[in-house]
Structures are given as C-alpha cells and as structure tokens.
Amino acid sequence: AQSVAQPEDQVNVAEGNPLTVKCTYSVSGNPYLFWYVQYPNRGLQFLLKYITGDNLVKGSYGFEAEFNKSQTSFHLKKPSALVSDSALYFCAVRDDTYGTGANNLFFGTGTRLTVIP
Amino acid sequence: DGGITQSPKYLFRKEGQNVTLSCEQNLNHDAMYWYRQDPGQGLRLIYYSQIVNDFQKGDIAEGYSVSREKKESFPLTVTSAQKNPTAFYLCASSTSWTSGNTIYFGEGSWLTVV
Numbered sequence: 001a002q003s004v005a006q007p008e009d010q011v012n013v014a015e016g017n018p019l020t021v022k023c024t025y026s027v028s029g030n031p032y033l034f035w036y037v038q039y040p041n042r043g044l045q046f047l048l049k050y051i052t053g054d055n056l057v058k059g060s061y062g063f064e065a066e067f068n069k070s071q072t073s074f075h076l077k078k079p080s081a082l083v084s085d086s087a088l089y090f091c092a093v094r095d096d097t098y099g100t101g102a103n104n105l106f107f108g109t110g111t112r113l114t115v116i117p
Numbered sequence: 118d119g120g121i122t123q124s125p126k127y128l129f130r131k132e133g134q135n136v137t138l139s140c141e142q143n144l145n146h147d148a149m150y151w152y153r154q155d156p157g158q159g160l161r162l163i164y165y166s167q168i169v170n171d172f173q174k175g176d177i178a179e180g181y182s183v184s185r186e187k188k189e190s191f192p193l194t195v196t197s198a199q200k201n202p203t204a205f206y207l208c209a210s211s212t213s214w215t216s217g218n219t220i221y222f223g224e225g226s227w228l229t230v231v
Contacts, residue, residue, distance in 0.1 A: 004159075032217050043121075043207055043222035044160075051217045090159065094216055098165075098173070103148060103214045107159030 002027040004093045006108040013081045014116050021076040021111045023091030032094035033074040034105060035065055039087045050074060061085070081115045088112050120144070121223035123208050129231045130195065130202060138193045138226045140208035149191040150209040150220065153177060160207065166191055167214040195228060203230050 003026045013019045025031055032051050036044040048059025055067045065076045076089060089112075092105040121142045130136045142149065147168050152160040162175030166185040180199025185191050191210075195202045206226045211218040 034219075036222075041225075041227075043123075043224045044209075046219050046221060049217075049219060092159075095162075096216075097176070101214075101216050103211055103216050103218050103220070104150075104162055104165065104175075105160075105220060109157060109159050 002093050002095055002106050004091050004106055004108040006091055006111045008111050010112050012114045012116060015083055016080050019078050019081040019085070019113065021089045021113060023074045023076065023108060024072050025074060025093045026072060027093050028096070029100060033067065034092040035059065035076050036090045036092065037087045038090065044090060083115045083117050086113055086115045121208055121210055121221060123223040123226050125226060127227045129229050131231060133197045135194055135196045136228065138206055140191045140193065140223060142189050142210045144210060144221065146210035146212055148211045148214040149185065151183065151191070151193045152207040152209060154205040154207060163193065202228055204228060
C-alpha cells in the first residue's frame with residue numbers, strides 16, 4: 001500500500017524568502033510523485049512531477065522539487081516566495097490500488113502556505 | 118480554450134433528491150475521474166473511466182453513479198443513497214489510464230444539502 005505524508009498543516013514564510021513544503025512517501029515499486037496547488041474555491045493545478053531521471057524537477061511558476069530516494073522525500077521549493085504563492089499545496093503519489101499500471105493518485109492532506117508581505 | 122468544464126459551480130440538494138454534476142473536457146483525453154474533497158482530507162476517488170463506454174468504482178463509490186457515453190463527457194449523479202453528500206467535487210482527466218500521465222482538474226463544484 002502507498003501513503004504520503006505532509007507533516008506541516010501550515011507553513012508561513014516572508015515574501016522574498018525561500019520556501020519549502022515537505023512531503024514524504026511510502027510506495028512499493030517506483031514512486032511517481034506529483035505536486036499540485038489549489039487556490040481558494042478552485043480546482044487543483046499541476047505544478048510538477050517526478051517519474052524518472054534527474055532528481056531535481058523544475059515546474060511551473062518557479063517551483064522545483066527534489067526527489068530523495070534514501071529519505072523517501074519529495075519536498076517542494078521555491079527560491080523567493082511571492083504573496084500570490086499563498087495557497088493549499090498537495091503532494092501525491094502513484095496509487096497502485098487499481099493495478100501497478102493504473103493512473104490514480106493517492107493525495108496527502110495538504111499544506112496551507114501563507115506568504116507574509 | 119482547452120480544458121475541463123464543470124457545472125454548476127454551486128448546487129443545493131434537498132433530502133431525497135438526486136442531482137447531477139456535469140463534466141466536459143475538450144482535451145481529447147481517454148481517462149476521466151471524479152474526486153471528492155472534504156476539509157482537512159486529501160482527495161478521494163469516486164469513479165474513474167479508462168475509455169468511453171467504460172467506468173469503474175473508486176474508493177468511495179457508494180451513493181454515486183456515472184456514465185461515459187461520449188469521450189468528452191463524464192457526468193456524476195449524487196443519489197439519495199449518499200448520506201453525507203456535502204463536499205467539493207472535482208472532475209479530472211488524463212491522456213490515458215497509464216500510470217505517470219498527468220491528471221488535470223476542472224474548477225470544481227460545491228454541493229450542499231439543505
């Protein structure tokens with residue numbers, strides 16, 4: 001069975017400072033990892049994913065994430081936070097409940113990021 | 118513009134009523150999904166469809182039904198059998214059901230029981 005943990009419900013960061021949103025995972029086989037962002041009353045927007053290859057993945061809006069196999073982590077980062085980055089962030093991992101080749105995701109419970117002006 | 122359109126954005130249901138949420142995509146995606154989102158929880162899969170004329174139950178299918186008669190459409194009906202339907206519902210799609218394909222989401226629909 002797979003799982004994903006976002007250990008922080010809330011992260012506060014000052015505008016212009018670097019931000020990190022943490023995610024750890026547990027999965028059998030190769031992990032396919034995703035980050036999504038959700039603004040209030042909106043759907044989820046895809047930021048980036050790791051399937052294979054380079055451990056540092058670059059995504060939309062200046063975000064990046066580093067896949068660390070030994071620590072089973074996939075933390076989301078951005079060098080300089082903007083007030084407009086304030087949102088709910090979800091980490092997700094491949095869900096093999098419906099078969100190892102199935103394209104479903106198991107989502108974390110989300111981390112609310114607040115960027116303080 | 119290409120994307121996933123959900124309607125209505127807000128829907129109110131009376132006790133004992135069935136309601137249907139619409140989902141249309143013009144991305145030419147084969148796979149479509151319905152998720153439910155409750156505060157403080159991750160998304161939970163209700164139903165998925167790998168291809169037109171096929172659909173399968175997800176983790177929380179009880180009290181819900183779907184159809185997939187057209188590639189671009191995947192409506193969700195919330196029946197009176199769903200005891201706690203108040204939630205945010207998200208429709209999604211991906212190129213295929215093959216693992217690793219990015220899942221894209223619509224803007225969501227709020228359902229409230231009154």
